[in-house]
Amino acid sequence: MALRHYTLDFKLSAPADCTSTVHGLQSIFQEQEMTETVHDTEGHGHLATFVGKKGRFVVLRVHTHGLVTVDLQCYEGDDSAQVDNLLNALETKLENLLRGIITRVKRLPAISRGASVDRYWPTADGRLVEYDIDHVLYDKDSAYQNIKILHSQQFGNMLVLNGDVNMADSDLAYTQAIMGGGRESYEGKEVLILGGGDGGILAETVKLKPKMITMLEIDEAVIDGCRQHMRKTCGDILDSLTGDCYQVLVEDCVPVLKKYVAEGRTFDYVINDLTAVPISTLPEEDSTWEFLRLILDLSIKVLRPSGKYFTQGNCANLTEALNLYEEQLQKLSCPVDFSKEVVCVPSYMELWVFYSVWKK
Numbered sequence: 001m002a003l004r005h006y007t008l009d010f011k012l013s014a015p016a017d018c019t020s021t022v023h024g025l026q027s028i029f030q031e032q033e034m035t036e037t038v039h040d041t042e043g044h045g046h047l048a049t050f051v052g053k054k055g056r057f058v059v060l061r062v063h064t065h066g067l068v069t070v071d072l073q074c075y076e077g078d079d080s081a082q083v084d085n086l087l088n089a090l091e092t093k094l095e096n097l098l099r100g101i102i103t104r105v106k107r108l109p110a111i112s113r114g115a116s117v118d119r120y121w122p123t124a125d126g127r128l129v130e131y132d133i134d135h136v137l138y139d140k141d142s143a144y145q146n147i148k149i150l151h152s153q154q155f156g157n158m159l160v161l162n163g164d165v166n167m168a169d170s171d172l173a174y175t176q177a178i179m180g181g182g183r184e185s186y187e188g189k190e191v192l193i194l195g196g197g198d199g200g201i202l203a204e205t206v207k208l209k210p211k212m213i214t215m216l217e218i219d220e221a222v223i224d225g226c227r228q229h230m231r232k233t234c235g236d237i238l239d240s241l242t243g244d245c246y247q248v249l250v251e252d253c254v255p256v257l258k259k260y261v262a263e264g265r266t267f268d269y270v271i272n273d274l275t276a277v278p279i280s281t282l283p284e285e286d287s288t289w290e291f292l293r294l295i296l297d298l299s300i301k302v303l304r305p306s307g308k309y310f311t312q313g314n315c316a317n318l319t320e321a322l323n324l325y326e327e328q329l330q331k332l333s334c335p336v337d338f339s340k341e342v343v344c345v346p347s348y349m350e351l352w353v354f355y356s357v358w359k360k
Helices: 018-031 080-097 172-178 200-206 220-229 253-263 283-301 319-329
Strands: 003-012 035-039 046-051 057-063 067-075 102-113 120-122 128-130 133-141 146-152 156-161 164-168 190-195 212-216 246-249 267-273 303-315 336-345 350-359
Touching: 003 080, 018 046, 018 057, 018 080, 067 080, 080 102, 133 220, 146 220, 156 220, 172 200, 172 303, 172 336, 172 350, 190 200, 190 253, 190 283, 200 212, 200 246, 200 267, 212 253, 253 283, 267 283, 283 303, 283 319, 303 319, 319 336, 319 350
Parallel strands: 190 212, 190 267, 212 246, 267 303
Antiparallel strands: 003 067, 003 102, 035 046, 046 057, 057 067, 120 128, 133 146, 146 156, 156 164, 303 350, 336 350
């Protein structure tokens, strides 16, 4: 059974009087037949917990620096009207007790903890977003990652890899941006897609009448899940891994790229949909940066002189990480120029940066 967690905060212009504030709230807790326990805060205000019927649990803190917080936890099956009445009573009483020093009152919707369907996923810049997810369509651990496909009432079916939202039915803007924003002619061209297991880039590129598309996706479980549950994104393109103008190879792209370099094989467009730019250069990110640099270098080597390399960057707020990536572009085996575009990707709930790279 899930737990609902409510928060009520009072930001004050001056410290609250602990004694009068706590005394003023006691009647409300007594009416709710809640048992109080006062905890020693070693001079840092007042801290009390209250336990009541049906497992309701309240934490009341009167902080010394001008903040009063109320945290209420209850089980999902608890009467929501009764819980709202308790919160309303506490909010009204505190507004009367703290009148004259209140600068802000904030009451947040309940956070659901431990529910069967996880609705909370972080943005790239570390903000917590709550999605309107109502059920899980696909959940599988492959040899490479955890793959989830979830249904959102607003965004449709969503592909989530290792906890990162990758693609939703609503996200055609992502696919268009990573293909050059509609400014490129793919007719009669040879295209290499790295990753892209959701099939969105492949499906949109096929519509533009290319000569041949080669797609390299390492994780067949992603293809299988998206074939079943992301058909608004991929259509029927993943029903067969080969077509008149495309082939999908379930392989690690690195050895294939190295083979293409050795053979002298080249492409008009290389679209890298493997991974976002790492957000730091901490030790745990080193392997990702090395991988990214390797892919960049190999991709430029298989790019024709007039060709272009497209890739995602990361959240527009992560300017330091994006600057680090742009520094890598100046260290490739041949000189390149680049441009970037900032696009709103609906299910990401943040602006996202995309890069176009070409040889000088």
